Amino acid sequence: MTGAVTPKGERRRDALVGAAAELLCEGGFEAVRHRAVATRAGLPLASTTYYFASLEDLIAAAVEHLAAGEETVLRRRLDGLSRRRRGAESTADLLVELLVDDAPGSAALVSRYERDIACARQPALRDIQRRLRQQRAAAVGEVVTRSGRHARTEHLGALIGAVDGAVVSALVDERATPRATARATLIDVIDVLAPYDGNARHDRKTGRP
Numbered sequence: 001m002t003g004a005v006t007p008k009g010e011r012r013r014d015a016l017v018g019a020a021a022e023l024l025c026e027g028g029f030e031a032v033r034h035r036a037v038a039t040r041a042g043l044p045l046a047s048t049t050y051y052f053a054s055l056e057d058l059i060a061a062a063v064e065h066l067a068a069g070e071e072t073v074l075r076r077r078l079d080g081l082s083r084r085r086r087g088a089e090s091t092a093d094l095l096v097e098l099l100v101d102d103a104p105g106s107a108a109l110v111s112r113y114e115r116d117i118a119c120a121r122q123p124a125l126r127d128i129q130r131r132l133r134q135q136r137a138a139a140v141g142e143v144v145t146r147s148g149r150h151a152r153t154e155h156l157g158a159l160i161g162a163v164d165g166a167v168v169s170a171l172v173d174e175r176a177t178p179r180a181t182a183r184a185t186l187i188d189v190i191d192v193l194a195p196y197d198g199n200a201r202h203d204r205k206t207g208r209p
């Protein structure tokens with residue numbers, strides 16, 4: 001384990017984590033095995049047990065890696081979002097863009113929900129996924145606020161839950177797509193869960209509060 005603190009060790013450990021994250025996205029938790037990770041990283045098989053005490057530790061590091069990537073994507077999607085009063089459809093479009101990956105049934109999208117479910121059986125992953133959900137809730141709150149709306153904390157969770165339910169439903173229905181299904185669901189509930197903020201003043205020229 002001490003080798004991981006050297007530059008070479010850090011590079012190797014990072015390579016293993018990245019390889020494990022790729023396998024996790026591509027094939028789920030069953031795809032993350034010592035030999036598969038080492039092969040994908042181009043490193044000796046023994047390196048997985050040298051840098052990680054167990055396969056569970058390696059999986060946890062891969063999940064942390066994926067969560068960090070998703071947090072970065074959330075922040076990037078919020079950059080430059082203007083403040084203006086938006087209708088239900090425009091707000092739903094922004095939330096879908098924020099929360100749902102582009103490709104229907106994409107590996108990243110499927111992996112996200114697999115990791116959520118895995119928390120029930122692997123408590124070590126729970127804190128990582130909980131932090132990511134908190135990040136998602138904060139991002140949704142920012143979209144709501146910048147759209148001239150407001151929502152209580154529990155309603156932000158309900159908005160995310162509506163998206164999650166719609167996406168999972170769409171993933172098992174060949175006739176539906178996650179984005180379209182999530183958008184339709186949000187349009188139905190957005191004015192209830194995130195109504196317009198009556199206290200916000202908007203500049204007629206800029207559209208900003």
